[in-house]
Amino acid sequence: MAASYETSAEYISHHLTNLTYGRFPDGSWGFAKSQEEITSMGFMSINVDTMFWSVLLGFVFLGIFMTAARRASTDVPGGLQNFCEMLVEFVEDSILQVFGSRPNPVIGPLSLTVLVWVFLMNLMDLVPIDVIPHAAALLGIPYFKIVPTTDLNATLGLSGGVFILVIYYNLKIKGPLTFGAGLFTHPIPHWSMYWFNFILEFVDMIAKPISHGLRLFGNLYAGEMIFILIALLPFYLQWLLSLPWAIFHILIIALQAFVFMILTIVYLTQAHAVDEH
Amino acid sequence: MNINLTIFGQLIAFTMFVLFCMKYVWPPLTTAMRERQKRISDGLDNAAAAEQQLEQANEAAGKELEEAKAQAAELIAQARSRANQIVEDAKVQANEEANRIREGAQDDIDQEINRAREQLRERVGELAVEGAEKILQSSIDRSAHEEMLNKLAAGL
Numbered sequence: 001m002a003a004s005y006e007t008s009a010e011y012i013s014h015h016l017t018n019l020t021y022g023r024f025p026d027g028s029w030g031f032a033k034s035q036e037e038i039t040s041m042g043f044m045s046i047n048v049d050t051m052f053w054s055v056l057l058g059f060v061f062l063g064i065f066m067t068a069a070r071r072a073s074t075d076v077p078g079g080l081q082n083f084c085e086m087l088v089e090f091v092e093d094s095i096l097q098v099f100g101s102r103p104n105p106v107i108g109p110l111s112l113t114v115l116v117w118v119f120l121m122n123l124m125d126l127v128p129i130d131v132i133p134h135a136a137a138l139l140g141i142p143y144f145k146i147v148p149t150t151d152l153n154a155t156l157g158l159s160g161g162v163f164i165l166v167i168y169y170n171l172k173i174k175g176p177l178t179f180g181a182g183l184f185t186h187p188i189p190h191w192s193m194y195w196f197n198f199i200l201e202f203v204d205m206i207a208k209p210i211s212h213g214l215r216l217f218g219n220l221y222a223g224e225m226i227f228i229l230i231a232l233l234p235f236y237l238q239w240l241l242s243l244p245w246a247i248f249h250i251l252i253i254a255l256q257a258f259v260f261m262i263l264t265i266v267y268l269t270q271a272h273a274v275d276e277h
Numbered sequence: 278m279n280i281n282l283t284i285f286g287q288l289i290a291f292t293m294f295v296l297f298c299m300k301y302v303w304p305p306l307t308t309a310m311r312e313r314q315k316r317i318s319d320g321l322d323n324a325a326a327a328e329q330q331l332e333q334a335n336e337a338a339g340k341e342l343e344e345a346k347a348q349a350a351e352l353i354a355q356a357r358s359r360a361n362q363i364v365e366d367a368k369v370q371a372n373e374e375a376n377r378i379r380e381g382a383q384d385d386i387d388q389e390i391n392r393a394r395e396q397l398r399e400r401v402g403e404l405a406v407e408g409a410e411k412i413l414q415s416s417i418d419r420s421a422h423e424e425m426l427n428k429l430a431a432g433l
Contacts, residue, residue: 065298074313153286161291
């Protein structure tokens with residue numbers, strides 16, 4: 001535990017606070033210096049650390065894969081190309097199993113982006129939790145969270161993007177009329193139950209992106225929380241818990257990235273499924 | 278843990294990354310993979326075809342070799358039988374020649390014997406008379422004993 005924090009609670013809450021840039025109640029814009037200020041900003045603020053790390057990691061993903069794609073040839077592939085093609089093939093296999101072989105130009109790149117990007121963002125969880133916030137503090141930055149997926153905004157942004165695609169494909173494949181009618185006629189196709197149906201279907205539809213984003217957020221937030229709690233131990237004991245947890249966490253971050261991708265594919269598949277009722 | 282503008286920032290970033298991936302990452306990688314797959318499967322097909330060809334060629338070579346061997350064996354058998362025949366012919370010829378020579382020699386001998394016999398026959402009477410004359414110391418009438426002497430000569 002870093003000596004500069006007075007209580008454990010302060011340490012924990014500091015590590016869970018984003019670097020926020022936003023509009024103060026008086027109308028001026030600037031970085032929030034405390035949690036009260038963040039609360040006062042409300043919606044008109046942006047988590048700079050989340051944006052910075054997620055965009056940086058997105059470019060890492062694009063950098064790796066675009067290098068491989070530019071060098072892609074039908075000759076014997078090198079290490080990088082092998083690695084990228086392995087991932088692409090893995091994504092294609094997953095799509096084939098769930099989505100089937102319907103031609104769709106979006107689902108492949110979308111799933112690959114989700115898988116690798118989310119994995120990279122989760123991977124930041126394995127960076128020792130005090131290193132980068134501490135370095136940032138020395139530079140005068142009050143808060144610095146480095147795991148974008150422990151920010152609800154990031155995960156809901158992702159699941160919201162998927163949700164927009166789901167709506168788009170629902171409208172495109174089923175047509176606005178069929179899609180709209182489907183909201184009222186399921187699950188009980190009787191006119192007296194139409195509004196009841198609509199409430200059910202609407203909740204069902206909205207619950208999907210929320211649970212999609214919350215699942216990733218919850219897993220990573222909890223993992224981060226445990227790292228923070230372990231960091232409260234005396235430094236000579238930390239390795240005893242942080243090492244096994246980090247090793248276990250390698251599994252979690254890969255698994256959560258995979259789950260997020262599979263759910264993306266599943267939701268898109270549902271959007272494509274033409275009703276059999 | 279506030280929901281704020283970050284959610285839109287993330288949405289925009291997400292969209293950009295997916296679009297980039299759609300345009301610059303996914304198509305070249307999948308195309309390269311498909312093409313390599315095709316190349317490998319073509320290569321495997323070709324290898325299988327080549328193997329089959331090799332097998333056929335081996336088979337043909339074996340058949341040819343077998344034929345050549347059979348031909349050679351036939352030739353050897355023919356040559357052997359011909360050689361035997363030549364030897365046989367030579368033996369027969371030699372036997373005939375030997376017989377011919379022997380018969381010629383026999384004829385010569387017979388002639389020689391006959392001639393000697395004729396000579397002896399011509400001379401025997403004379404010799405007998407001469408011998409008798411010498412023994413008897415007297416002359417004997419040649420004509421009186423001519424007939425008997427001739428008989429004697431013919432009896433030889």
